[in-house]
Amino acid sequence: MSGLVYSYTRFSDPRQAKGTSAERQAAYAARWAAEHGLRLDESLTLQDEGLSAYHQRHVKSGALGVFLAAVESGKVPAGSVLVVEGLDRLSRAEPIQAQAQLAQIVNAGITVVTASDGKAYSRERLKANPMDLVYSLLVMIRAHEESDTKSKRVKAAISKQCEGWLAGTFRGIVRNGKDPAWTRLVDGKFELVPERVEAVRTALDLYRRGYSPRRITLHLANEGLQMTDSGPQSLQIYRLIQQRALLGEKEIAVDGTTYRLPGYYPALLTPAEWDDLQAVAHSRVRRAGKSVVPHLITGLRIAVCGYCGHAMVGQNIGTRNRRADGGIHDGHRRLNCITYKNADCTIKPMTISVAPIERALMTYCSDMLNLQALYGGDRSSGPRARVAAARAKLAELTQQIERLTDAILQAGADGGAPLTFARRARSLEAEQVEAEKDLSAAERELAALARVDLAGADAAWQRLAEGVEAQDYDARVRARQLVADTFQRIVIYRAGVRPTETPKGIIEIMLVAKGGVGRLLQINAQGQLLAAEATKQQWE
Structure with missing residues (x-):
């Protein structure tokens, strides 16, 4: 026999690792290797802690999965030996799946040795003693049934605890899933972790203001704030905004039934704040892009071409000469119909500067009378x-x-x-x-x-106008959010609604407020408002 000896240990509960079984198995593997003239490979650590063999997590994301991949790719030499405590350490899945897993190893020329009874499973041995295959199947059936029974018992206990919580008869700890990183368990009760709470609140505030998850993670990193031990990551932001733990609820799914336990954690958000956050997340339009100078109206699924109905897209040509203050010249910040490259939209110009449109929008919305005209009285x-x-x-x-x-x-x-x-x-x-x-x-x-009143809305636009013009990132992100909050649709007519009748350089924009009416603005190339009138056209 040639090859190497590998030792694999698995504990479904990390606390089991504190026992002596791992050391006992390691000693057995070393002794077995010495007795058979093989070398124990100590360079490859094969140990899974806290990974269930019933749910196959040790295969999907554990050391055994890595070993099986190495076997399949031929990196584990034929004639090698895998030592395990018992066959149940390899798998507690359905017997047919568990046996296929054993067959994958054996068919690759690897021998599986169980330390608990000294049995060896190899292609040659199973061919000579077919009853060993039957025995292995019986072991797998028993292991699966044990885990299946335990799983059902645990699920029933969790369901009972959840129902007790909802009925007000149980207020203990429900051991299921992970608890949010901004909490810790102290004397049987959850408390907030101040530094984590600060990071979470900062992330949520930036998200509401229109920052993208990437920008949020960069901001947290620069401020030295961490929501978890692993440090800020963009994916954490997407997960965070969907967590009902922000409301103080623990959400548990058991056999197709979802339980929501109110008051399980200290709440970070009120129900009203949660609704606002979900409205932001659902629309997916308030996050600023990666651009150094965020566009105000594009990337929100709001701005469309008035001629073909396709989306309008923004483009910063940042490689050209900059302004004296480092900003991008108006002519280098473009607004294009998305079809302009393949000429599907035939009305010219196909691309215009977005600066006059942004300038006119900020000016128009800074006037309360204009905002009232947009909403036509009842904005709801x-x-x-x-x-x-x-x-x-x-x-x-x-x-x-x-x-x-x-x-x-x-x-x-x-x-x-x-x-x-x-x-x-x-x-x-x-x-x-x-x-x-x-x-x-x-x-x-x-x-x-x-919960939003028009009172003071004009002042919000006024405060941002100067920063938007100066291309201040934060001001433009805030203004972008105002655009997302205010408008259902912005229709751009690059050469006017009637191009053949409109003087050159005139742009017309139809603004449709959420819950409001349409207003058609006519502006010049500098962004000055020339005319504004109501329109009956509605966009859904």
Whole structure:
């Protein structure tokens, strides 16, 4: 026999590693290698702590998965030996899956030795003693059944604790999943970790102000703030804004049932603040891009070409000569119809400076009378209509599902329901889930709008106007958020609504406020407002 000896240990609970089984197995592997004239490979550490073999986490993200990949790629020489405490250390998955895993190793010319009983499983031995294969299968069946029973018992206990929490009869710790990094358990109660809370609050504030996750992580790193031990990462921001732990809730999913335990953690956000945050996350339009000079109206799925209806995109030509203050010249900050490269949109000019449009927008919105004209009195009418439409859609789908369910039950009583009934039911249920999401988003938008008053809105635009013109990053990010909060659609007519009749250099912009009406602005190449009038055109 030639090859190397490898030792693999696995503990589903890291606390098990404190025992002596790992040392005992290591000694056994060394002794086995010496007795068979092989060398124990001590350079490769094969140990998984806290990884379940029942859920195959040790294969998906653990050392065993690395070993199996090395076997498959031929990096583990044929004739090598893998020493494990028992076959249950390799897998507690369904027997057919566990046996396939053992077969993968054995078929690669690797011998599996179990330290608990000294048995060796190799292709030659199993061929000579087929009953060993049967024995291995019985061990795997028993291991899976033990884990399956334990899993069901644990799930039942967790469900009981969750139901007790919701009923107010249980206030203990529910051992399931990870707790948020901004909390710590002290004497059976969760407390906030001040330095982590500061990092979380800073990240949320920047997200609301329109910063991208990348910018947020850079800011946190520069300030020396960490939300977790691993340091700031963009992915953490995406996860953070969806965590109901911010509300103080613990969310647990058990066998398809989701429990939300209110008051489990100290809350960082009020329900109103949570709704506002989810409205931001749902629209996905308030985050600034990576540009050094963020554009105010592009990248928000708001600005469109008035001629072809496609999106307008921004471009900074930053390689050319800069202004004396280091900023980008107006002519080098462009606004293009996304189709201009393939000439699908034929109205020229295909590209214009975005500076006059931004300048006119900031000036127009800095006047309260203009803002009032945009909203036409009731700014909540649009969101209310969307909520009503979403509710009607959901009610219609619910009725369809109920009728189809009745038909399936009747068909079953008459001898069997057609397969098309089941397919249609699944399709309707998927539509129902999407309709529920749409309704939640519309209700969040309406709730957020109800908390915002026009009073002082003009001052918010006025405060940012100078910084926007100076290309200050923070001012432009804040103004970008105001644009996202205010407008449902911004339609750009690069050469006017009627290009053949409009004087050269004139740009027309239709502003449609959320829940408001359309206003058509006419501006010149410097961004000066020449005319403004109401329009009945609405955009959905």
